[in-house]
Amino acid sequence: MTAPTFAEERTALSWRRTAVAAMGTAALFVHHAVATSWHGASAAPLGAAVTLMALTLIAIQRSRALAGGSDSDGAQHIALATSAVTGVGIVALVIALTYPSIR
Numbered sequence: 001m002t003a004p005t006f007a008e009e010r011t012a013l014s015w016r017r018t019a020v021a022a023m024g025t026a027a028l029f030v031h032h033a034v035a036t037s038w039h040g041a042s043a044a045p046l047g048a049a050v051t052l053m054a055l056t057l058i059a060i061q062r063s064r065a066l067a068g069g070s071d072s073d074g075a076q077h078i079a080l081a082t083s084a085v086t087g088v089g090i091v092a093l094v095i096a097l098t099y100p101s102i103r
Contacts, residue, residue, distance in 0.1 A: 002017070007034060008066050008067075008069070009067070011066050011067075011087075012062075012063045012064075012066035012067045013063075015059045015060070015062045015063035015066065016059065016060070017058040018055070018081065019055075019056045019059035019060050022052040022055045022056045022059065022084075023052070023053070024047075024055070025052055025088070026049040026052035026053050026056070027049075029045040029046070029048045029049040029052070029088075030045070030046070030049050031044045032045045033049075034038050034048045034096065038100070041099065042094060044091050045091070045095065046095065047091070048087075048088045048091040048092065051084050051087060051088055052084065055080075055081055055084040055085070055088075058077055058080050058081055058084075059077075059081065062074055062077040076080050076091070084096065
């Protein structure tokens with residue numbers, strides 16, 4: 001195992017930032033579900049929150065692999081992260097277009 005290069009360190013840190021951003025966004029989706037009194041439409045934000053927590057685990061795993069000097073290209077992690085962000089973005093767009101603002 002070799003020591004990580006600066007590029008690998010920067011990439012590992014970006015995966016950690018992705019994990020932190022996913023956790024924060026998941027908290028916002030849970031807040032939306034709670035603020036809407038948990039009615040039937042809260043399944044979408046809760047599903048998005050669960051997806052973002054899975055993204056958090058993926059990002060942490062990739063960050064640790066890069067910090068440990070992994071030689072893999074991470075294509076599977078990147079594909080999963082892209083799918084999660086796209087799906088959650090669609091859910092957020094649907095919520096924004098169909099649900100009135102919370103006051």
